[in-house]
Amino acid sequence: MARKLTCSEAAAEAARLESAAHELREMADATHKTAYEMRLRATAARKKAQQTTRRAKTQTAKASDQTSAVHRVEKTGHAAHQKARKLT
Numbered sequence: 001m002a003r004k005l006t007c008s009e010a011a012a013e014a015a016r017l018e019s020a021a022h023e024l025r026e027m028a029d030a031t032h033k034t035a036y037e038m039r040l041r042a043t044a045a046r047k048k049a050q051q052t053t054r055r056a057k058t059q060t061a062k063a064s065d066q067t068s069a070v071h072r073v074e075k076t077g078h079a080a081h082q083k084a085r086k087l088t
């Protein structure tokens with residue numbers, strides 16, 4: 001059976017518990033702040049990745065257009081060469 005606490009012992013225990021509760025609140029606030037900062041970083045990283053993806057798609061489309069243009073020129077050049085060979 002637990003012994004009864006004196007008034008001063010009870011006050012000291014209450015102060016200790018209050019201090020522990022305060023420390024736990026501070027830890028919870030710090031954890032919340034850290035989680036919030038991590039969410040912000042994740043959002044920024046996701047936006048940057050989306051921007052990079054858009055830029056890559058644009059560059060790929062430009063490269064595809066340039067490749068098509070080169071193929072058209074090569075085809076035209078080849079046809080012109082064939083015509084010139086037939087004429088000579």
